[in-house]
Amino acid sequence: MIFDKMSLKSRTAVVTGAAHGIGKACALALAEAGADVAVVDLKEGVSGTADEIRAMGRKSIAIAADVSDEKQMDACMNQVAGEWGGIHFCFCNAGTFQDIPAEEMPLEEFERVIKVNLTGAFVTARAAGKIMIEKGIPGSILLTASMSGHIANIPQCQCAYNASKAGVIMLGKSLAVEWARHKIRVNTISPGYIRTWSDEPLKPEEVGTSNFEQWTPLRRFGQAEELQGLVVYLAGDASGFVTGSDYIIDGGYTAF
Numbered sequence: 001m002i003f004d005k006m007s008l009k010s011r012t013a014v015v016t017g018a019a020h021g022i023g024k025a026c027a028l029a030l031a032e033a034g035a036d037v038a039v040v041d042l043k044e045g046v047s048g049t050a051d052e053i054r055a056m057g058r059k060s061i062a063i064a065a066d067v068s069d070e071k072q073m074d075a076c077m078n079q080v081a082g083e084w085g086g087i088h089f090c091f092c093n094a095g096t097f098q099d100i101p102a103e104e105m106p107l108e109e110f111e112r113v114i115k116v117n118l119t120g121a122f123v124t125a126r127a128a129g130k131i132m133i134e135k136g137i138p139g140s141i142l143l144t145a146s147m148s149g150h151i152a153n154i155p156q157c158q159c160a161y162n163a164s165k166a167g168v169i170m171l172g173k174s175l176a177v178e179w180a181r182h183k184i185r186v187n188t189i190s191p192g193y194i195r196t197w198s199d200e201p202l203k204p205e206e207v208g209t210s211n212f213e214q215w216t217p218l219r220r221f222g223q224a225e226e227l228q229g230l231v232v233y234l235a236g237d238a239s240g241f242v243t244g245s246d247y248i249i250d251g252g253y254t255a256f
Contacts, residue, residue, distance in 0.1 A: 005238040019091070027091075028049070031058040037090065038079075040067070041067060063076050063079065073124050087139060089141070094124075105147060114164050122171055125186070140183050140239070142188070143189075145190045149190055187239075192216065192253045194227070
């Protein structure tokens with residue numbers, strides 16, 4: 001039955017960047033699908049995500065950690081595996097952003113974005129992958145890239161962000177090929193303009209009025225909840241033959 005293949009009962013998951021936005025929405029979806037979910041973030045709000053997961057009757061661990069710090073992420077994954085016996089799914093979602101003209105950007109800022117978005121994705125995926133390999137778990141790893149890893153969208157000056165997300169896409173493909181022999185699947189998602197910066201809904205008269213919405217064929221921002229189904233699919237058995245793929249969820253923006 002397709003519902004059985006989508007079920008994540010008896011599975012454990014780790015989600016980074018889970019204090020808000022895409023990470024929080026997808027952590028809750030994984031729990032709703034039956035998984036116990038460890039949530040990781042630098043922000044204090046991640047404990048609230050863990051509380052919501054526990055309210056669903058699932059287990060949750062809230063961990064404060066920097067995804068770009070290999071010692072912290074190794075400790076994070078070891079804690080989850082130690083308490084729950086292993087890791088079946090890891091969503092490497094945490095990231096950062098910049099909007100600075102290239103000619104004005106300090107090298108430190110360029111390196112900061114690469115360190116969080118690309119190095120952080122590698123460090124997190126490696127830490128989870130090592131646990132899966134050691135325990136013989138045929139797991140799934142998902143990295144958050146961006147449509148900006150495919151195109152230089154306007155009008156932002158975000159060369160560091162674009163470069164980091166393009167790197168994430170190739171990192172996902174490379175890990176998928178390397179770890180296929182361990183039966184570990186690795187994929188990436190590339191969201192477009194997802195409205196995650198405010199919990200306040202747009203007023204009806206505001207919908208579709210920004211340039212970002214006008215440049216998107218569906219004429220609106222995406223919602224974090226619209227990524228939930230894909231993430232649950234990629235976490236479970238229904239996507240058992242899917243690896244090395246990148247999924248663009250952008251309302252048609254990159255179709256032009």
